[in-house]
Amino acid sequence: MTSENYRTVKGDVGMVMSPTGSSTQGSPLTPSTSKPIQELPGVNYYFNNNKKSKTKCLIILSDELIQAGWAKCWSKRENRPYYFNRFTNQSLWEMPVLGQHDVISDPLGLNAAPASGEGAGDGSLGNGQRKRGPSEEASQGGPNSFKRPKVEIPVTPTTPTIPISPNTPGAKPWNSSSEDKQGQATTPVPAPYRPSVVYWDLDVQTNAVIKERTTFDYLPPHPEIELQRAQLTTKLRQHYHELCSQREGIEPPRESFNRWLLERKVVDKGVDPLLPSECDPVISPSMFREVMNDIPIRLSRIKYKEEARKLLFKYAEAAKKMIDSRNATPDSRKVVKWNVEDTMNWLRRDHSASKEDYMDRLDHLRKQCGPHVTAVAKDSVEGICSKIYHISTEYVRRIRQAHLNLLKECNITVDGAESPEVQDRLVYCYPVRLSIPSPPQPRVELHFENDIACLRYKGEMVKVNRGHFNKLELLYRYSCIDDPRFEKFLSRVWCLIKRYQVMFGSGVNEGTGLQGALPVPVFEALNKQFGVSFECFASPLNCYFKQFCSAFPDIDGFFGSRGPFLSFSPVSGSFEANPPFCEELMDAMVMHFEELLERSSEPLSFIIFVPEWRDPPTPALTRMEASRFRRHQMTVPAFEHEYRSGSQHICKREEMYYKAIHGTAVLFLQNDAGFAKWEPTTERIQELLVAYKISGRTLSSPGPSCAVAGDRDFKPGHERSASLDTSGGRDSSSPVDKSAPEMANV
Numbered sequence: 001m002t003s004e005n006y007r008t009v010k011g012d013v014g015m016v017m018s019p020t021g022s023s024t025q026g027s028p029l030t031p032s033t034s035k036p037i038q039e040l041p042g043v044n045y046y047f048n049n050n051k052k053s054k055t056k057c058l059i060i061l062s063d064e065l066i067q068a069g070w071a072k073c074w075s076k077r078e079n080r081p082y083y084f085n086r087f088t089n090q091s092l093w094e095m096p097v098l099g100q101h102d103v104i105s106d107p108l109g110l111n112a113a114p115a116s117g118e119g120a121g122d123g124s125l126g127n128g129q130r131k132r133g134p135s136e137e138a139s140q141g142g143p144n145s146f147k148r149p150k151v152e153i154p155v156t157p158t159t160p161t162i163p164i165s166p167n168t169p170g171a172k173p174w175n176s177s178s179e180d181k182q183g184q185a186t187t188p189v190p191a192p193y194r195p196s197v198v199y200w201d202l203d204v205q206t207n208a209v210i211k212e213r214t215t216f217d218y219l220p221p222h223p224e225i226e227l228q229r230a231q232l233t234t235k236l237r238q239h240y241h242e243l244c245s246q247r248e249g250i251e252p253p254r255e256s257f258n259r260w261l262l263e264r265k266v267v268d269k270g271v272d273p274l275l276p277s278e279c280d281p282v283i284s285p286s287m288f289r290e291v292m293n294d295i296p297i298r299l300s301r302i303k304y305k306e307e308a309r310k311l312l313f314k315y316a317e318a319a320k321k322m323i324d325s326r327n328a329t330p331d332s333r334k335v336v337k338w339n340v341e342d343t344m345n346w347l348r349r350d351h352s353a354s355k356e357d358y359m360d361r362l363d364h365l366r367k368q369c370g371p372h373v374t375a376v377a378k379d380s381v382e383g384i385c386s387k388i389y390h391i392s393t394e395y396v397r398r399i400r401q402a403h404l405n406l407l408k409e410c411n412i413t414v415d416g417a418e419s420p421e422v423q424d425r426l427v428y429c430y431p432v433r434l435s436i437p438s439p440p441q442p443r444v445e446l447h448f449e450n451d452i453a454c455l456r457y458k459g460e461m462v463k464v465n466r467g468h469f470n471k472l473e474l475l476y477r478y479s480c481i482d483d484p485r486f487e488k489f490l491s492r493v494w495c496l497i498k499r500y501q502v503m504f505g506s507g508v509n510e511g512t513g514l515q516g517a518l519p520v521p522v523f524e525a526l527n528k529q530f531g532v533s534f535e536c537f538a539s540p541l542n543c544y545f546k547q548f549c550s551a552f553p554d555i556d557g558f559f560g561s562r563g564p565f566l567s568f569s570p571v572s573g574s575f576e577a578n579p580p581f582c583e584e585l586m587d588a589m590v591m592h593f594e595e596l597l598e599r600s601s602e603p604l605s606f607i608i609f610v611p612e613w614r615d616p617p618t619p620a621l622t623r624m625e626a627s628r629f630r631r632h633q634m635t636v637p638a639f640e641h642e643y644r645s646g647s648q649h650i651c652k653r654e655e656m657y658y659k660a661i662h663g664t665a666v667l668f669l670q671n672d673a674g675f676a677k678w679e680p681t682t683e684r685i686q687e688l689l690v691a692y693k694i695s696g697r698t699l700s701s702p703g704p705s706c707a708v709a710g711d712r713d714f715k716p717g718h719e720r721s722a723s724l725d726t727s728g729g730r731d732s733s734s735p736v737d738k739s740a741p742e743m744a745n746v
Contacts, residue, residue, distance in 0.1 A: 070096050198467070199520055199648060199656070202474055202546040204527055208429040208534045208562075208573035209602065214419040215435035216563070218273065218554035221495040223442055223457045225403045229274060230460075230502045232395040236275070237505065239391055243384045248295055248377065256290040258511050260388070261503060262582040263287075265551070266566070270396055273552045274503060276389065277396035283385045286584055291381045296322045296373055308358035313347060315362060316340045319369045326376035339368045410439040426571060429534070429547055431479040432557030438482060441491035452650075455494045462497040468541060468649040472496070475540055475559040483558075496540060496555050497649075503551075504646075514580045515646030517542045518609065519657065525691035526576055529684040530607060531677070536565045536577040536589070541649040566592055572602035574678055578609040586610060586620035590627075597629045597671045605674035612638075612663030624667050632668040632680040634689075636660075641692045657695070 069085045083092045090096075219225075237257055244252045261274065263286035270277030293299075296318035302308050316339075323336040343365055350357075407414060419435045445456040453469040455462050464472070472493055476486070483489065504511025518526075523544040526532035538548035540559035549565035550556040562568055565577075566588055577593075579586050593606050610621060612635050624630060641664060642657045666688075668680045 065096060068096075197653065199644065200471060200544050200546075201523070201527075202471075202478070204533050204545050206428055206533045206545075206547040206573070207531060208547060208575065209426050209571045210429045210562075210569065211571065212422045212425050212427045214422045215433045216553060216557075217414075217419070217435050218432075219271075219400075219403050219407070219414070220434055220436055220438040221492060221555045222403070222406060222439060223444065223491050223494055223498075224406065225399065226495040226498050227458065227460060228402055229272075229399050230498055232399065233275060233502045234506070236388065236391055236395060240384075240388050243387060244291065247380050247384060248291065250291075250294045250298060253290040253294050253298070254507075255505075255510065255513065256287055258503065258505060258514060259290070259580075259582045260284050260287045262514070262580055263584040264389075265564075266584050266588045270393075271400055272396040273554050274499065275392045275396050275399075277393045279389065282389050283382050284389065286582065287385045287388070288381055291384060292374060292377065295377050295381070302355070302359075305353075305355040305358065308355045308362070309347065309353075312343065312358050312362045312365070316343045316365060319365070319373055322373055323369075323376060328372065328376045332372035332375065336369045336372050339365055407436070407439055412437055412439055429562050429568075429570065429573075431560050432553040432563045433481070434554070434557065438488060441488045444490040444494045446490055455490060455497070457491070457494050460498070462494055462501060464493075464497055464541075464649050469493070472540055472559060475543075475546060478546055479560040480558045492555065492558050496559065499552055499555055500539060500541060509647070512646030515539060515542045515648075516578075517544065517644040517646075517648070518576070518578055519642055519644060519691070519694070520544070521691040521694040522688070523576070525688045526607060529687050530605065530680070531574040532576045532605075532607060534570075534573055534575045536568075536575050536606070537579045542644070542646065565589070569596060570604065571600050572604050572673075574603075574605045574607075574674070576607050576609070581611055583618050583620065586618060587623070590620045590623045593669050594623075594627060594629065597669060597674075600671060601673060603671075603673040603677040605668070605670040605678045608667045608669065610665050610667070612665045621665060624669065627669060629669040629671060630667060631670050631675050632685065634666050634685065636664045636666065636689075636692055638662045642695060 070083055071086065072081055073084050074080075075082050080093075083094075083096050084090070085096070240257055241252050244250050261276070263284055264276035264279050268276040268279050270279075297314055299311065299315070302311055319336055320340045323333055328336075343361065346361065353361075404414060414436055442457065447454050448466065451466045453464050453466055455464075473489070476483075476489055476492070480489075500515070504514065517538070523532075533545055533547065535543055535545055535548040537550075538544075539550045540556055540561065543550075543560070546560050548561060549563060549568050550561040551564060553561055553563040557563070577589065579589050589608075593608075597604055597606075608624065610618070610624075613621065625633065638661055639659050641660050643660055645651050645656055645658060648656055670678065
């Protein structure tokens, strides 16, 4: 709840009572009588409009809570009391705990003047932090022109409610008229929706500390612009499909377009949150590598001897056809034709070969013909990558121009937007704030189909299950500061879901691996054992904590995002990182980790979950294993642990978890202070392993039964590759430097 809600409640009840029984608005008068009611000392009173009387509440607030600004109020909409803080505008359903729900502006105490008797009694909060009174906190914003961001620690209400928006059909806005209030007094309030299973814990408070930062100049989201972006992105996917089919005669590698978006954003300096427009180099290494892996044919995982024989024949035939139809050198033609003819002769005369024989022969043929096939296809594949990038650049220009025109029609200037001055101090992390005001939002229709919330704008419908819809409402309540009446809530939820829907793609289970998350018991163990309170790669849809980094700060910021992690620079805290399995993104992530650990002397810890790929090992895994900050490493074997589905916001409950089909490497990167505070001891590691053994209802991977050769960028639900050796693909027993810290296999 916000201060706006508080004022509305005051309008309903006519007063706010203090624990002593006296009202902060003066003596209350009931509508039905002018006789004063004798109040008992030490008892809370609140006014009940339904019964036209005052009701006693025997829960007494302490003097310390009263001095901290807390008072007890009555919520007519929920028909129960709640607690409001007039200094911080916080609202809680449960009794506040002194010192736990205060505004935090200097967590390390580096900006506070030394207090007398520091370190003794209640005057010190550790790390040199000085305890401040509520009046002191409130006075900081008075004379200064800069309105510092409120770094609040709210507590999740025990019974979240569906937000009421003036744009919601059949719903009354929170600032209803007096006639509406009289009508509502006799209408029974429906019971709030309670999800049967909750996959998040928004009560966990953050320990992530950053330097105070200014607002961001992202253009505020709008459904009209988001709809145009979705249409152009879908069109770009179609162009990619056509280019692969026409030029190379192949289907686009599964998920390659999604990983192209991720890889491009590592180097992109453009203005669009989704599509790249200013990248160097223009040719994407990710897209080039994946298309090349499918030339001359796509290799799939095989199970039977007949499939292996057929695959070998198809590869030999496709290689010969490609080398004949392209501008190859005489030497290349000679080598490829000779190896293909030798393979064909072997297939004709040897009918008793085993599956392993066929796979060995295919491996040999690829090694002999692969370099020559790659040489003749190189220019064509580079042309595909370049064409897609330049089309994307043109689409970004169109979207940007349409967005600027829309803001201009609303009399919102972009160039003149000023960012407030920030102070050089350390604060607990807070969500992204935009410097450009949001334009008026159009009507978005909302209705429910059983447990599914359906939001429609101009015929385009997005869906989210009711539990996650309530989660978004809570995140929005905690994080959004420009919409206290929830007038823009539905349109922003529509934009949020549409953005991720477009990034995922339209294929069956496509893109869901990008949002795969750790199981709830693992998050609980990470928080309890290692103080983890922050996710480096998440979204409002799949986050476990309410503080996280995500891909789209322009829309995710309203729901708690701290922005993209590669531009997020914490000074201290304990973090979990489970990145999308894109090699370029993972490599950039590790470099960022090491830079942060090198700079900070405060406790800083990162627990990273990446795929155990050893054939060959990824640059990110190699770099982490050689890092001087590596304190511990362990491997969770394939098929012995689970992940939460990336489509958890819409999938069925029985589809929430699936088995990981490759091992997961867990690495602890910590500086000295972080190691001293969150050391991965044997006991703590054991608790983490026990959490991994707690299983939800599991299904097979959401991806297809056949995976692409070379697709090692899949999230756990997608197979890395169709391994051509019989040992099972990547070697999980690769040697590690024995001088490095302990490495455990689970």
